[in-house]
Amino acid sequence: MSRAVPAAAALAAALAAAAPAGAQAVNDYPTNARAEYVFACMATNGQTRDFLDRCSCAIDRIAEVLPYQDYVGAETILRMRQTTGERSGMFRSMPQLGEDVAELRRAEAEAEILCF
Template identity: 75%
Template sequence: MKRALVLLGLLAAPAAAQQVNDYPTEARVEYAVACMATNGETADALQRCSCAIDAIAAVLPYEEYVSAETVLRMRQTTGDRSGMFKGGGVMEAMVADLRRAEAEAEILCF
């Protein structure tokens, strides 16, 4: 665990750790609950899902996380409003950044 924290830069500089914690508690809990629903509601899943949101927060600023999540949620809706979220370079880049952060979290935590 200590090695993972060093890799994330959390032990190297307290100021960096403070920046990593810019995700509100509510957002972290929401992610962990959804993750646990997928991976089992066990203590091990809680630890891994908490690790995952911490890893995502270490590489993706909260504002970018919210934007990418919004695009993904809007893509699930129907009608004219969802169409504008299903294409475009900027939106694709936002989602790609989130996917990369999630892949890194998967490697570190699962």
């Protein structure tokens, strides 16, 4: 039994070494974030098995392009832009925030082409 632990550690080390330098983790999006995206996507497009597959594909593609922290930042900006008042104006007027959203929009467009 003690041999399994070193073997698993060696396998994990080998997989980490095989990854390209600077590559983002394959699954750095938490399950609840993926599920939230899929539920919202299905609510918009249809509650069918086909859209479950398509929406799951879309969040997987977005995750391949955009690190989770960037996704969270862009989603926060988009949600704040939908609110009213003084605070939301700040999120609409800052140009550097638009770059984060543009990156998310590009990832979403790529996902739409590949999955829908």
